Amino acid sequence: MRELRRFGLALACVIMATSCAAADKEALVPLPPPRQEGGMPLMEALARRQSQRDLAPTPVSEETLSSLLWAAAGINRPESGKRTAPSARNWQGIDVYVARADGLFLYEPREHRLRRVLKEDVREAAGKQPFVAQAPIVLIYVADASRMPDASADAVAFYSATDTGFISQNVYLFCAANRLATVVIGWLDKEALARRIGLPENRRVVLSQAIGHPAKEPAPEPDAKPAAVAKEAPRWRDGAYRGSARGYVDDIVVEVVVRDGLVRNVTVVEHKESRPLRALRDLPRRIAMAQGTDGVDAVTGATVTSDALLEAVRQALAKAAP
Numbered sequence: 001m002r003e004l005r006r007f008g009l010a011l012a013c014v015i016m017a018t019s020c021a022a023a024d025k026e027a028l029v030p031l032p033p034p035r036q037e038g039g040m041p042l043m044e045a046l047a048r049r050q051s052q053r054d055l056a057p058t059p060v061s062e063e064t065l066s067s068l069l070w071a072a073a074g075i076n077r078p079e080s081g082k083r084t085a086p087s088a089r090n091w092q093g094i095d096v097y098v099a100r101a102d103g104l105f106l107y108e109p110r111e112h113r114l115r116r117v118l119k120e121d122v123r124e125a126a127g128k129q130p131f132v133a134q135a136p137i138v139l140i141y142v143a144d145a146s147r148m149p150d151a152s153a154d155a156v157a158f159y160s161a162t163d164t165g166f167i168s169q170n171v172y173l174f175c176a177a178n179r180l181a182t183v184v185i186g187w188l189d190k191e192a193l194a195r196r197i198g199l200p201e202n203r204r205v206v207l208s209q210a211i212g213h214p215a216k217e218p219a220p221e222p223d224a225k226p227a228a229v230a231k232e233a234p235r236w237r238d239g240a241y242r243g244s245a246r247g248y249v250d251d252i253v254v255e256v257v258v259r260d261g262l263v264r265n266v267t268v269v270e271h272k273e274s275r276p277l278r279a280l281r282d283l284p285r286r287i288a289m290a291q292g293t294d295g296v297d298a299v300t301g302a303t304v305t306s307d308a309l310l311e312a313v314r315q316a317l318a319k320a321a322p
């Protein structure tokens with residue numbers, strides 16, 4: 001009889017564990033890999049950085065959200081687990097929540113995924129101005145005092161504010177670089193929002209931040225090129241084209257992707273160069289911005305590598321000529 005009871009108990013445990021794991025799995029939302037290279041030059045993004053409150057209801061793609069979250073507080077040095085934003089004593093005390101029409105999610109940087117926290121839409125509690133409730137994405141920054149163990153209450157408040165500021169500015173710059181509109185929000189009932197989210201006592205809402213495509217401009221692709229060039233007739237045939245040229249050590253092979261007649265992406269697919277790699281990192285973006293190699297100069301101190309990369313792109317584009 002005792003054996004039977006023990007068996008019953010074990011079976012119940014297995015069933016519970018399985019259903020918990022299934023429920024947990026359901027709550028996890030994987031994100032596509034974030035874009036960690038290319039994009040607008042920093043100085044241009046700084047020149048464009050601004051608060052914009054006129055947001056279109058157009059959804060923000062999962063690809064953009066993924067890169068946005070990585071830019072906000074993602075891990076940029078996997079060996080140490082450190083982030084794109086600094087944090088006092090590396091406490092990493094700020095959590096980033098994503099509020100959308102389909103619920104509330106916690107960003108988990110280590111796994112680069114979202115964890116669903118609520119099925120309800122809490123956006124209207126994340127800011128007193130009406131546009132916040134309509135923003136496709138509202139980030140909510142939550143400070144966790146239990147991760148700042150040696151800090152006084154004043155220090156917790158101070159570091160919660162500073163560390164949130166760094167994350168928020170990363171988001172501002174990402175939005176500027178990707179032609180998204182954003183504004184950070186301090187005008188909200190933080191206690192009411194914390195209750196709505198169900199935060200425990202030691203966690204506080206610091207700020208929120210509304211994000212969307214700007215209402216006044218069409219929503220451009222993140223990799224779209226400057227508007228002035230985009231208006232011209234297509235120059236290339238769509239497709240993916242490869243070219244190669246001899247670098248310092250061996251051939252550098254590139255792939256150029258053309259979509260809607262425009263150079264959308266330039267990728268170095270093979271190389272054996274050991275240094276300096278800046279040319280391989282910077283030139284593809286500059287070539288995409290210039291829509292070709294015309295006017296793109298070699299990177300100082302890396303002329304051989306630069307010239308080879310430019311020649312490889314020229315060869316690839318020759319195959320894409322209309």
Ligand SMILES: Cc1cc2nc3c(=O)[nH]c(=O)nc-3n(C[C@H](O)[C@H](O)[C@H](O)COP(=O)(O)O)c2cc1C
Nearest residue numbers: 049050051052053127129183184185186187188207
């Ligand atoms: C801590 C903080 C809280 C803010 N809260 C709000 C807010 O609740 N609502 C809002 O519309 N803008 C808010 N802003 C945005 C400021 O109004 C904006 O940054 C300022 O007007 C300067 O404009 P700029 O960001 O375009 O340079 C806040 C900014 C900061 C730094």
